[in-house]
Amino acid sequence: IPRPRNAFILFRCDFVHQRKVNPTEDEDNNISRAAGQLWNQMTLLEKQPWLRMAQKERERHALLYPNYRY
Numbered sequence: 001i002p003r004p005r006n007a008f009i010l011f012r013c014d015f016v017h018q019r020k021v022n023p024t025e026d027e028d029n030n031i032s033r034a035a036g037q038l039w040n041q042m043t044l045l046e047k048q049p050w051l052r053m054a055q056k057e058r059e060r061h062a063l064l065y066p067n068y069r070y
Helices: 007-018 025-040 046-062
Strands: none
Touching: 007 025, 007 046
16 A cells, blocks of 8 residues: 655656656656755745645545555
């Protein structure tokens, strides 16, 4: 059972999708680094869309797997 994605992981997925890239392994590290730097510079207000998506994903995960612990 996969863990629910957190807000940063959702942001990174969106970050890659917006740039329409299919990263190789080396590029993947650079993309993650760039996404992390941008995420750390964002305000809480700017992060809200991904924080809400992560909350919804946690709630949906809890309904699907009520006894799941990680």
